[in-house]
Amino acid sequence: METIVRKNTSFRLRTDLLDILKQNAAKVNRTLNNYVECVLLDAVCDEPNAVTKAAIAEAMSGRNPNKVYGNVDELFNDLNAAE
Numbered sequence: 001m002e003t004i005v006r007k008n009t010s011f012r013l014r015t016d017l018l019d020i021l022k023q024n025a026a027k028v029n030r031t032l033n034n035y036v037e038c039v040l041l042d043a044v045c046d047e048p049n050a051v052t053k054a055a056i057a058e059a060m061s062g063r064n065p066n067k068v069y070g071n072v073d074e075l076f077n078d079l080n081a082a083e
Contacts, residue, residue: 013021025035048056069075 021036021039022032025032028035030038067078069078
């Protein structure tokens, strides 16, 4: 298991922002430090995994073989035609 090294750091925050952070941390039963660390990690480490990246690339390429149906009748017509 990898040891996570932490360093004491100080930030100047707006008091209203600090109040919101404290309230949100309390709602999820976490310390302010843990809550802020998780929020920051989510903000800077939002990297999808390989499967998600492949799905995004496929969807953006326009080569997705899945047809979108406007109604159920179109779907059943295609299903019956495939038989």
